[in-house]
Amino acid sequence: MDKLIINGGYRLEGEIAISGAKNAALPILCTSLLTSDDIELTNVPELKDVQTMLNLLEQMGVRIRKEDDKLILNGSAVNNFYAPYEMVKTMRAAILVLCPLVARFGEAKVSLPGGCAIGSRPVEQHIKGLRALGAEVQIEGGYILARAKKLKGTRIVTDMITVTGTENLLMAATLAEGETIIKNAAREPEVTDLALLLIKMGAKIEGIGTDRLVIHGVDRLHGAKHEVIPDRIETGTFLCAVAATGGDVTLTKTRDNILESALNKIREMGAEIASGTDWIHIKMNQRPKGVNFRTTEYPGFPTDMQAQFMAVNCLAEDASHVIETIFENRFMHVQELNRLGARIKTEGNTAFITGVGKLVGAPVMATDLRASASLVIAGLAAQGETHVNRIYHLDRGYDQMEVKLTAVGANIKRVKE
Numbered sequence: 001m002d003k004l005i006i007n008g009g010y011r012l013e014g015e016i017a018i019s020g021a022k023n024a025a026l027p028i029l030c031t032s033l034l035t036s037d038d039i040e041l042t043n044v045p046e047l048k049d050v051q052t053m054l055n056l057l058e059q060m061g062v063r064i065r066k067e068d069d070k071l072i073l074n075g076s077a078v079n080n081f082y083a084p085y086e087m088v089k090t091m092r093a094a095i096l097v098l099c100p101l102v103a104r105f106g107e108a109k110v111s112l113p114g115g116c117a118i119g120s121r122p123v124e125q126h127i128k129g130l131r132a133l134g135a136e137v138q139i140e141g142g143y144i145l146a147r148a149k150k151l152k153g154t155r156i157v158t159d160m161i162t163v164t165g166t167e168n169l170l171m172a173a174t175l176a177e178g179e180t181i182i183k184n185a186a187r188e189p190e191v192t193d194l195a196l197l198l199i200k201m202g203a204k205i206e207g208i209g210t211d212r213l214v215i216h217g218v219d220r221l222h223g224a225k226h227e228v229i230p231d232r233i234e235t236g237t238f239l240c241a242v243a244a245t246g247g248d249v250t251l252t253k254t255r256d257n258i259l260e261s262a263l264n265k266i267r268e269m270g271a272e273i274a275s276g277t278d279w280i281h282i283k284m285n286q287r288p289k290g291v292n293f294r295t296t297e298y299p300g301f302p303t304d305m306q307a308q309f310m311a312v313n314c315l316a317e318d319a320s321h322v323i324e325t326i327f328e329n330r331f332m333h334v335q336e337l338n339r340l341g342a343r344i345k346t347e348g349n350t351a352f353i354t355g356v357g358k359l360v361g362a363p364v365m366a367t368d369l370r371a372s373a374s375l376v377i378a379g380l381a382a383q384g385e386t387h388v389n390r391i392y393h394l395d396r397g398y399d400q401m402e403v404k405l406t407a408v409g410a411n412i413k414r415v416k417e
């Protein structure tokens, strides 16, 4: 298993190109199940999760080819409507094949994802919505078995705001008969990116970017070309790295209007931020100030940035607190940050951070993707050597993180054990 060895204390300076968004690419790859024409994609990040999704789609019969920087998917020969446990357990987003399969082929057998390190993460809203659209859905032997001759438009109000739930039901509704209204829809930029591609494919969707999506079902969808949006969480992660180490870095191929709440907090930490249509520049010349925040759905502060900001807060001059409202168990990084000398206490869903002057390198290990990223950030700022173990989590969601960081002056290397 690979690990990262970081020698901390180097200022970061230079340029980093941001990759396409994992959480946009994953649902977007599933649109290949909705049409027999080509879906031609650019800016798809090279990540383990993307490869897992491609493997899953391929075993369903989707033909995949690469041409230069394009990834072309063709779903004309799909003949297997089965997502096995072995694949779904490594990547929860595999649940996103459920609704496209039922909408186009009238059946699907998809493993229940089960819980994961950050929480129990049930998918009953996906199932409730699919039932409301007229599918017969049973749970048997850990699998969701769904059937429908033709989905029928309906009104759906999800009990809570769910990102992949909204995406799944949106894809289902595009091929349903009549009108579907999804209320309490997630407004994340990744949902919008998916909706924009679906429109290019011939779907009729109103209310994009709002919490009320109105979809007029069509008989068939056709092929389309699409460029995946920049990864706002990767963007925010590198901003946090610079806020922690100090430095002067330009992030290219990204933009500010998909992460405004996080950018405001970076400014509050003392960083100078400038931005243009496809770049963000950060200059940090001081010890960070601690910032208080509460994770909420978009456009609020993203839960996927909580751990990285907490790592920076550890280095602050002052105390801060962080409230996690989306997932019930997303503080696994706390204990590991404390191993590096941080002073964090948790009470329920709140973490209280007392800023310390310095962190000191140590061996650490994380059990989820963003927790791993927070340990890299802490390691970059810590004195001495930090070993971040079990980095397969990082590889799920970051495209060559250590290569990008090395290019801006970090001392970080991947070693195989």
Ligand SMILES: CC(=O)N[C@H]1[C@@H](OP(=O)(O)OP(=O)(O)OC[C@H]2O[C@@H](n3ccc(=O)[nH]c3=O)[C@H](O)[C@@H]2O)O[C@H](CO)[C@@H](O)[C@@H]1O
Binding pocket: 023, 026, 092, 093, 119, 120, 121, 122, 123, 124, 125, 126, 160, 161, 162, 163, 164, 165, 190, 303, 304, 326, 327, 328
């Ligand atoms: C691939 C992808 O896009 N992953 C993102 C997506 O995950 P994901 O779509 O899985 O997260 P959701 O938005 O669905 O989850 C939000 C909350 O709703 C709960 N819930 C959700 C569905 C359901 O049927 N029942 C239920 O109780 C979840 O347990 C969680 O507490 O949004 C999360 C919240 O922004 C991000 O952290 C993930 O990075």
Ligand SMILES: C=C(OP(=O)(O)O)C(=O)O
Binding pocket: 023, 091, 092, 093, 304, 369, 370, 397
């Ligand atoms: C929690 C995340 O992803 P997933 O939903 O794929 O587990 C994440 O990207 O931080």
